[in-house]
Amino acid sequence: MLSKKSQYAFKALAYLTEKYKQGPVLIAEISKKKKIPLKFLENILLELKKADILDSKKGKGGGYFLKMDPAKVKVATIVRLVNGPIAMLPCVSLYFYERCKNCDEKQCGLHDMMIEVRDASLAILENRTLSDLVH
Amino acid sequence: MLSKKSQYAFKALAYLTEKYKQGPVLIAEISKKKKIPLKFLENILLELKKADILDSKKGKGGGYFLKMDPAKVKVATIVRLVNGPIAMLPCVSLYFYERCKNCDEKQCGLHDMMIEVRDASLAILENRTLSDLVH
DNA sequence: TAGATTCCCTACCAACTTGATAGACTTAAA
DNA sequence: TTTAAGTCTATCAAGTTGGTAGGGAATCTA
Numbered sequence: 001m002l003s004k005k006s007q008y009a010f011k012a013l014a015y016l017t018e019k020y021k022q023g024p025v026l027i028a029e030i031s032k033k034k035k036i037p038l039k040f041l042e043n044i045l046l047e048l049k050k051a052d053i054l055d056s057k058k059g060k061g062g063g064y065f066l067k068m069d070p071a072k073v074k075v076a077t078i079v080r081l082v083n084g085p086i087a088m089l090p091c092v093s094l095y096f097y098e099r100c101k102n103c104d105e106k107q108c109g110l111h112d113m114m115i116e117v118r119d120a121s122l123a124i125l126e127n128r129t130l131s132d133l134v135h
Numbered sequence: 136m137l138s139k140k141s142q143y144a145f146k147a148l149a150y151l152t153e154k155y156k157q158g159p160v161l162i163a164e165i166s167k168k169k170k171i172p173l174k175f176l177e178n179i180l181l182e183l184k185k186a187d188i189l190d191s192k193k194g195k196g197g198g199y200f201l202k203m204d205p206a207k208v209k210v211a212t213i214v215r216l217v218n219g220p221i222a223m224l225p226c227v228s229l230y231f232y233e234r235c236k237n238c239d240e241k242q243c244g245l246h247d248m249m250i251e252v253r254d255a256s257l258a259i260l261e262n263r264t265l266s267d268l269v270h
Numbered sequence: 271t272a273g274a275t276t277c278c279c280t281a282c283c284a285a286c287t288t289g290a291t292a293g294a295c296t297t298a299a300a
Numbered sequence: 301t302t303t304a305a306g307t308c309t310a311t312c313a314a315g316t317t318g319g320t321a322g323g324g325a326a327t328c329t330a
């Protein structure tokens with residue numbers, strides 16, 4: 001399941017997508033409109049900025065805004081960034097791979113199945129972008 | 136991600152699938168062969184028994200065994216039982232549904248996307264069984 | 271029926287994660 | 301130089317995860 005943090009992140013990103021190319025948006029405005037706890041949202045937006053998804057301006061007239069075209073930002077990227085692995089097992093994760101202990105991947109039935117699940121999920125998440133969040 | 140508990144559960148179930156119709160298997164044997172902490176495994180197996188996946192016999196010659204044909208036990212069932220929701224959001228879960236707060240499902244882009252992901256995962260997990268774990 | 275064997279049950283625990291808050295600091299505009 | 305923003309560090313309560321401890325209850329066998 002996506003954490004609350006991830007859900008907040010997507011709501012905020014959807015809002016910033018609507019406001020794309022309309023100048024910086026205040027954290028406080030996003031917080032109010034999307035009903036996200038202000039200080040928690042601060043952390044999330046900062047993290048997205050450090051990951052080069054968002055950019056910001058300080059001082060009066062400042063705020064947050066998307067660093068690039070929302071149609072270029074994959075949903076999969078955001079999920080990995082804020083929520084972690086998409087795969088159901090570390091041993092089938094592309095970006096967070098870890099070998100399983102006491103389990104030969106070559107003959108583990110679960111392994112193969114979870115690769116299928118991963119690929120099915122990625123087929124969707126890698127082909128949807130922030131612009132698909134707003135319609 | 137599947138919890139360690141879930142991974143243990145699948146390993147144990149795979150083992151019991153191999154031994155299907157060969158009489159009760161000791162917790163200690165499963166623990167040793169699959170390298171699962173004994174007492175932790177006890178809890179897991181007991182839970183699976185209460186959920187009618189396994190049955191057991193006490194005393195000498197006792198142990199655990201599958202209650203029904205492994206080809207009849209869906210992987211999706213086990214995941215839901217031991218790990219929880221398969222969906223990425225409560226508001227798109229079939230078995231653990233919860234309405235989202237401050238979010239109209241009818242116009243939430245994330246909602247629709249996560250329904251797609253859920254269905255793609257279920258297409259696999261609902262059509263694989265314990266027998267697919269061993270080959 | 272005694273004793274061994276095996277699962278059953280309740281309780282507990284440390285470590286980690288999650289969701290959230292507080293407060294001081296920095297940068298930039300007016 | 302004041303004010304309006306974002307930035308940073310720290311902290312915290314509650315819940316979850318992974319695991320352990322120890323005795324109780326059922327069953328088999330001698």
